[in-house]
Amino acid sequence: MPDIKVTPLGAGQDVGRSCILLSLGGKNIMLDCGMHMGFNDERRFPDFTYIAPEGPLTSYVDCVIISHFHLDHCGALPYFTEVVGYSGPIYMTHPTKAIAPILLEDMRKVAVEKKGESNFFTSQNVKDCMKKVTAVTLHQSVMVDSELEIKAYYAGHVLGAAMFWIRVGSQSVVYTGDYNMTPDRHLGAAWIDKCRPDLLISESTYATTIRDSKRCRERDFLKKVHECIDRGGKVLIPVFALGRAQELCILLETYWERMNLKVPVYFAVGLTEKANNYYKMFITWTNQKIRKTFVQRNMFDFKHIKPFDKAYIDNPGAMVVFATPGMLHAGLSLQIFKKWAPNENNMVIMPGFCVVGTVGHKVLNGAKKIEFENRQVVEVKMSVQYMSFSAHADAKGIMQLIQYCEPKNVMLVHGEAAKMEFLKEKIKKEFSLDCYTPANGETSIINTSLCIPIDVSLRLLKAESMKHNALPPDPKRSRVMHGVLVMKDSSTCLMDVDEACREAGINRHFVRFTSTLRMEDPGPSSKTAEKLLQLIKARLKDWHVQLTDGSISVESVLVKVEGNEDEQKSVYVSWDNQDEELGSYILGLLQTMGQ
Amino acid sequence: MDSWSDDDDWFYESIKRYDLLLMFDFSSPVKFIEFNDLDSVCLIFEEENCRNEMSCFSLPKKLTVLREHEGLEKDSDFRLLSGGFSQKSVIQVKILKGTNTMLASEKDLCGLSVYKIPSENSGIIHHTNTIHSELLSPKLAHNKLDSLAMVDTNKKNVVLLDTKEFVVKGKIKTEENEEESVIIPEFVSPHSLGLCNTETGSVSIYDTRSARKCSMLHSAQPFPKTQWTLSSSFLSTSHIADSNDETKLGLLSTSGIISVLDTRNPQHTLSCEKGKDICSCSAKRNLPKIQFCPSKFPLLSISGFNPNIYIYDFSSENMKNIFVHDGHHRSSSTCENITTDHVWYKNSVMSACDNLSVHCWEYTR
Numbered sequence: 006m007p008d009i010k011v012t013p014l015g016a017g018q019d020v021g022r023s024c025i026l027l028s029l030g031g032k033n034i035m036l037d038c039g040m041h042m043g044f045n046d047e048r049r050f051p052d053f054t055y056i057a058p059e060g061p062l063t064s065y066v067d068c069v070i071i072s073h074f075h076l077d078h079c080g081a082l083p084y085f086t087e088v089v090g091y092s093g094p095i096y097m098t099h100p101t102k103a104i105a106p107i108l109l110e111d112m113r114k115v116a117v118e119k120k121g122e123s124n125f126f127t128s129q130n131v132k133d134c135m136k137k138v139t140a141v142t143l144h145q146s147v148m149v150d151s152e153l154e155i156k157a158y159y160a161g162h163v164l165g166a167a168m169f170w171i172r173v174g175s176q177s178v179v180y181t182g183d184y185n186m187t188p189d190r191h192l193g194a195a196w197i198d199k200c201r202p203d204l205l206i207s208e209s210t211y212a213t214t215i216r217d218s219k220r221c222r223e224r225d226f227l228k229k230v231h232e233c234i235d236r237g238g239k240v241l242i243p244v245f246a247l248g249r250a251q252e253l254c255i256l257l258e259t260y261w262e263r264m265n266l267k268v269p270v271y272f273a274v275g276l277t278e279k280a281n282n283y284y285k286m287f288i289t290w291t292n293q294k295i296r297k298t299f300v301q302r303n304m305f306d307f308k309h310i311k312p313f314d315k316a317y318i319d320n321p322g323a324m325v326v327f328a329t330p331g332m333l334h335a336g337l338s339l340q341i342f343k344k345w346a347p348n349e350n351n352m353v354i355m356p357g358f359c360v361v362g363t364v365g366h367k368v369l370n371g372a373k374k375i376e377f378e379n380r381q382v383v384e385v386k387m388s389v390q391y392m393s394f395s396a397h398a399d400a401k402g403i404m405q406l407i408q409y410c411e412p413k414n415v416m417l418v419h420g421e422a423a424k425m426e427f428l429k430e431k432i433k434k435e436f437s438l439d440c441y442t443p444a445n446g447e448t449s450i451i452n453t454s455l456c457i458p459i460d461v462s463l464r465l466l467k468a469e470s471m472k473h474n475a476l477p478p479d480p481k482r483s484r485v486m487h488g489v490l491v492m493k494d495s496s497t498c499l500m501d502v503d504e505a506c507r508e509a510g511i512n513r514h515f516v517r518f519t520s521t522l523r524m525e526d527p528g529p530s531s532k533t534a535e536k537l538l539q540l541i542k543a544r545l546k547d548w549h550v551q552l553t554d555g556s557i558s559v560e561s562v563l564v565k566v567e568g569n570e571d572e573q574k575s576v577y578v579s580w581d582n583q584d585e586e587l588g589s590y591i592l593g594l595l596q597t598m599g600q
Numbered sequence: 601m602d603s604w605s606d607d608d609d610w611f612y613e614s615i616k617r618y619d620l621l622l623m624f625d626f627s628s629p630v631k632f633i634e635f636n637d638l639d640s641v642c643l644i645f646e647e648e649n650c651r652n653e654m655s656c657f658s659l660p661k662k663l664t665v666l667r668e669h670e671g672l673e674k675d676s677d678f679r680l681l682s683g684g685f686s687q688k689s690v691i692q693v694k695i696l697k698g699t700n701t702m703l704a705s706e707k708d709l710c711g712l713s714v715y716k717i718p719s720e721n722s723g724i725i726h727h728t729n730t731i732h733s734e735l736l737s738p739k740l741a742h743n744k745l746d747s748l749a750m751v752d753t754n755k756k757n758v759v760l761l762d763t764k765e766f767v768v769k770g771k772i773k774t775e776e777n778e779e780e781s782v783i784i785p786e787f788v789s790p791h792s793l794g795l796c797n798t799e800t801g802s803v804s805i806y807d808t809r810s811a812r813k814c815s816m817l818h819s820a821q822p823f824p825k826t827q828w829t830l831s832s833s834f835l836s837t838s839h840i841a842d843s844n845d846e847t848k849l850g851l852l853s854t855s856g857i858i859s860v861l862d863t864r865n866p867q868h869t870l871s872c873e874k875g876k877d878i879c880s881c882s883a884k885r886n887l888p889k890i891q892f893c894p895s896k897f898p899l900l901s902i903s904g905f906n907p908n909i910y911i912y913d914f915s916s917e918n919m920k921n922i923f924v925h926d927g928h929h930r931s932s933s934t935c936e937n938i939t940t941d942h943v944w945y946k947n948s949v950m951s952a953c954d955n956l957s958v959h960c961w962e963y964t965r
Contacts, residue, residue, distance in 0.1 A: 213680035217660065218623040220611055222676065228615045229671070263612060371672060391674040400680065401627050426723030427655070427683030434685075 009176060009204050009451040013418055013443055014051035023078045024051035025180070025206065025418060026066075030173030032153045035069040036180045036206070040080025040112075050081045053089055055446055063093045068149045071097040071138075072182020073166035074105040076112055083109060086137060087130040094149055098157055099140040100165025100287040106135050108245075115334055115360060143167065158197045161185035162397070164283065164290055170200055176453055177202040179410055184208065186402035189219065189252055192290070195398070197410050203453040205412035209442075211399040212417055212428050222394060226253070227260050229354065229390050234268045234323035238350035238387075243338035243365065245331040249356050249394045254310055254327065261309040270325040271313035273337050313337075318344050331357050332365035339364060343383050346375075351387040356394055400428060407436055414451050416441040459490070462500035517561075519579040520592050524566075526574050531555060533574050534566040537595065544594060548587075562588045564595070614927070619667075620948055620962040622660055622676050623927065628653065630952035633941045634695045634702075636717060639664055640681060641950070642702065643958070644690055652690045654702070654725050655683040656717050663948060663960050678958075682718050684725030694742045696763050703731075703740065703748065703763075710736050712750070714766075731766055733759055741785035741793065744835070747808060749793050751785045758785065758793070760808055772811045775804065784887075788832040788849055788863050798887070801828035801851055805863060817849060817861050826853040831900075832863075833892040836944055850900050852890035858902060860914045873912065873919035886940070894944050901949060903939040909951050911963070923963045928953035 010028040022039040033056075041049045057065040062085075069091070071079045079101070085091050097105070109131045116125050141147050141157050148154050152174065157167040161184055168181045179202045184195040233240050244250035250272075257270055313326055318341055328338040333353075342364065345351040359365030367375055368389050376382050398406065407415060415438050417425055429440040441449040469486050470476075478484060489505035491498050506513045526533045538557050541564070542550045550559045557564040561581040568574035576595055580588025614621055628645040635641050636656055645653040661675040688706040695702050700717040702725070711732040717725050735757065738750035747769070748761040758772035774783065774795060781799045788794045792814065794803045803817045833848035848870070851859040860871040888904030898915040899922075907928035912919045928939060928951065942951035948962040 211677070215624050215626060215657070215678040215680070217662075217676035218625065220607065221621055221623045224611050224614060224621060225676070227612075231615060259608070260612065263608060369672060388671055390671040393674040393676075399677075401625065404627060427680060427725075430724070431653075431683070 007174075007176060007453055007455055009178060009453055010448055011204070011206065011416055011441070011443065011451070012055055012448040013445050014053065014055050022049065022051050022081060023072075023182075023208075023418070024081065026056060027171070027178060027180070027206075029171070029176045029178060029203075030152060032067045032173050033065055034153070034171060035066050036169070037072055037078040037182065038069060038080075038082040038085050039075075039077040040084075041077065050084055052446065053085065062089060062091045066091060066093055067153055068094040068096060068155075070155065070169050070171070070180070071095065071101060071105070072160065072169065072180070073098075073163050074101045074108055075163065075183065076108055078182060079105050080109065080112060083126040083130045083134040086134045087126055092137065095138045096141050096147065096149075096155060096169075097138055098165045098167045098290075099142070100283070100290055101167075102135065102138050102140045103283065103287075104165060106131050111245075111330065112360075115332070115363065141167075159193060159195060159290075161188065161192050161195045164192065164287060168195060168197055170197070170202065175455070175457060178204045178206060179412065180206045181208050181398075181406070183210070184398050184402075184406070186398050186405050187219065195406065197406070199409065199411055201411045201413070203412070204414045204416060204451050205407065205410060206416045206418060207403055207406060208397070209403065209417035209425060209428070211397045212403055212425060214399050215401070216397075216399040219394075222392065223256050226256065226354065226392055226394075229352065229388075229392075230257070230325060231264075231266075233350070233352040233388070234266075234325065236350050237323050238348070238352055239323060239345050240325040240351070241338065241341050241345055241353045241387075242325065242327045242356065243331050243333050243342075243353070244327050244329060244356065250327055252394060253356065254307060257325065258307045258309050266309075268323045268325065269317075270307075270310045271317065271327065272307075272310050273313050273326070273328045315340070332359040332363040333368070334360075334363040334365065343377075343381070346383050346385045346387050349386040349388070352390060353387055354390045354392060356392050403428075404432070404435065407432065407438070412438065413453070414439050414441070416443070416449060416451075418443075457497065460496060460498040461486075461488070462498060462504055464504060465499060465501045468501060516582040517579055518582070518585075518588060519577060522576040522578065522592075522595055524574045524576055524595075524598070527571060529570055530566040530568050530574055533568075533576075534564075537564060537566065537576070537598075540594065540598060541591060545591075559591065560584045560587055562591055564591065610927075617964055618961055619964050620663070620960065621927070622662065622960040624678060624958045624960075626956050626958060629940060629954040629956055630958055631690070631940055632693055633943050633950055633952055633958075634693055635697070635943065635945070636695050636700070637697055641678075642693070642695060642717070643952075644686075644693055646954075647686075647689045650689050650707075652686040653683065654686060654690075654693075654715065656681045656725065659945070660960065663945065682723050682725050684715065684727075686715075687713050687727055691737050692740050694740045694748060696742070697744070699763075705738050705740055705750070707737055710734060712738075712740075712761075731761070733768070735759055739784050741787050743787040743790045743793075743808075745790050747787075747790075749785045749787070749808070751783055751795065758795070758806070770808060770811060772806050772808070774806075775813060782827075784829065786830050786832050786835070788834050788847070790834075792863070794830060794832065794849065794863075796828060796830040796851070798827045798829065801826075801853060801859075803830060803849060803851070803861075815863070817863065826855045826857070827887060828853050829887040829890060831890045831892060836892040836894040848892060850890045850892060852888055852902055854888060856905065858890065858900070858912060858914075858919060860900065860919070869917075871914035871917055871919045873921075889939075889942060891942060891944055893947070895947055901942060901944070903942045903951060905938070907937045907939060907953050907955070909939060909942050909949060911949075925949065925951065925959070925961055925963070927959050927961065928955065928957050 012026045014024040022041040023037040024039055025036040027034045027036055056062055143157050143159055146156050154172045156170045160166040160168045160182055168184055171178045186194050188194040230240050328341055330336050333339050333342050355365055355369055368385055369391050373385050374382055415432055425442045432438055432440045443449040465488050488499040488501055491500055491505050491508050538552045548559050561584045563579050565577045566574050578592050630643045631646050632644040640656055640658050642656045657678040658681055660677055661673040662670055665673050691705040693702055693704045700719050702715040704713045706713055711730055713730055714728050715725050716728050735750050735752040738752055741749040746764050748763050750759045759768055760770040762769040781797045783795050786794050791808050793806045793808050796803045804813055805815045807814050829852050831850045847863045849861045849863055856874055858873050859869055862870055890902050893899035899911055901909055901911050903909045909925040910921055911923040913922050937953050937955040939951055939953045942949055948960055950960050952958045
């Protein structure tokens, strides 16, 4: 049986660096190449020694597929190409290719400039890595080579995130990366057709989670912002340029309009421009409402949200500001934070993950005093709020995706092992599917049934249909169809014998078998023939059995009786090779009678 | 900018109405909610193929942390700890806190099924054994200590089970003689068991140590074609160690009558009210539910008539409706849905509706 082998090098039973090695049909594909943001040593990278003990990895890996720009999915890619030395094809969507280098550079800066790491990839490494990338379009079939085919599907989650369908021969796998089954304000929901892959590899970060509704999380955000501005406070929201920032802006804009609020809301200059450029470039990746609005006007040209000027930092009264970077480790957001932190009326809302060592990480851990390089100490009296707006599929979403694409097996990665036992049971109970949850370095082998597509000639189909009164095939009652399998070039076709002979340019030959029985039956041979006729008719009720010129015939089977009245009779049974089964049956029947 | 959804108004209003609001959608309706400990809850879902899915979840941190630390907590999700399936259709469950043991009364089962909720990472709630008794699909009441009362609702016999040793430690022969009546039990104190006649609303209190009847309480006024259910403040206040408020009994009828009685003064009804805008619920559905707030406030909640949860202040003789949680209606396209269960968690309420929604909420006082 052909197997599919899957070895997580990261994200097997943990949340962190996603990197999965997939082997099918003799091809090896690396799915994502993420970095674990919680480690500072070699544990942050996937363990590439599982791929091959030595030698260039390009020989072992046929291609790398990156699902989206989050660093836990692409953060180790420059390391893999520029340090480890992989030089084969790399595929990702257009938005991912545009945005990933920005995050990689940001991460590199934090690691080198903030944390003082020396052994890290360089800016040039990032650029060189991205030059090796081939961008793909949604639903576009891409032949990596003559056997390996991939196709990207919309995953929601973040701009440019994709699920990938991978096929080699008759085996196929779908890898989801991170996805979201419910639409949000600026992105649609994940979608895939009923492709029935042999294996669905699904992220399960929230597989054992039932997520609080997005509306409630938005409500919580609006409530906190409103309470702060009601008491005259200022709200700082550190964001990355792309992703949740747009979502939150749309949310605030709608709320401000509905509640007729006049408190100013600002968006850092440059942030808007960059965001607008990317969304314009990739408008087809946003949801329908955004696309429709964008046609009329710029979606991110807000009525209530205006560009921020540094001079506004000291303005009295309430305001809300979106500023980069997202972890408060540098730039405008840090500058604003230092000014506003000592005032208990103010608030900072952290909408995303913060790397250890950053100011964002410190305030989320409850730090009340933060010391900076210039010995400046800032007291943190402002209210600190941590909110998650990440768009991942939860347990219900995963079950939905399984229902959509109807895989034959399921594998859960990027989640916590222990809690997935029950989810595995549920998948088995509801879909009767085997579910795998391998750990890092553990290889799961999935048996797949060999499925070779074969054409059938029209003539053969018509002949078969006539035999069964033109009734269509019944899945519960199989029908045997005889033909000749002809393999020509890359096609395989089942055809009838005459067609096959013509195809092969040979003459058809017939083989006839004859067997002789001895029978003790006094009397004329015609009477013996009569007895045999009745016997055969009784046993072969559905067949046309006739006696003509002293010979019994059923299809090509002939039974002839010879001998004088007092002599032992000789019964000659002969048949064509096509009627081997029938001939053998009748012979056996007569032999029994003879005995 | 155009509004994105017609639901926006309700959510914007909810910013003022609720201090806390978490909403969840499951793939099956939740039938029962039972706390396992202070940080986790078991949800029993509606049966499918005569078995119920039972799942144990950790409570969202936003619900469990102190309000002053809530901002630093981003976790607002239920996390699955373990799950399993019942042997048969579940009638009622009781969780023995601190032991990771769930006792289930099941359809057509004489006795109880015992399930183990794993504390380690095995993930599966599994059936360990069956406690056999002569009581068929009994109703259950637990005194939060070491006694479980099992009541055969038709034969009116009560069996007391020691929940440490799982042995029968006593039996009570009740004085109920109305053949048509159904009895449901509820402890009103560690050693006082109340048996409510669902037809009349009268409650007989039995001392479980002597197996003798101590007193009898009646609902405010009998109503034809109604059924009654009960709850005691003893059950709610067990979460809070220093509460002295252990003597209130709440009775609720399917026609929406709410009575609060004092078990020390059975003749006196503390408070009574006919719930406004509450239509009688069908007897074919499960009985509605009444619960006391575990905090010091004189509050109770009722559900089971429609998609709403109603909170009443019973500090005066005329009970006052002070809040209606209508959030489940937002999740539903019809008004025909019914809440299936609700429980208090400190000052918050966790409620479930047959439209697959589960909410955790605390209204703004």
